[in-house]
Amino acid sequence: MPYILVQVTDEGVTREQKARIIAGATDLMVDVLGKDPASTFVVIDEVNTDNWGHGGELVTVRRQRERSKG
Template sequence: MPYVNIKITEEGATKEQKKELIAGVTNLLVRVLGKNPATTVVVIDEVPLENWGIGGESVEVLRKRR
């Protein structure tokens, strides 16, 4: 049973975009590894910008600086 966890910043990914990600990742595992789509789990976590850090700073701070 494959389990895939996608983490993205919380910036308004639409319901349709998330649906496409779930279907696309599932189809990739079916095509490449022969996995059963009925037992493939895909979870999308949306992380607030202030909780995502790069280079010692939050993405929120980095984007405000730009």
């Protein structure tokens, strides 16, 4: 019974994109490990960018800096 946790920042991932992620991760378990898709669980956890760090700083700050560079 695979349990797959996908964490992404909460920056506008659409319902359709989430559906594709879930389908793709499930297909990967079927193709690689021969798992039953009916017993494969995929959870998408959307994390606020204030709660995600990279390179020693908040992703929110990094995104703001990237936008200001143009």
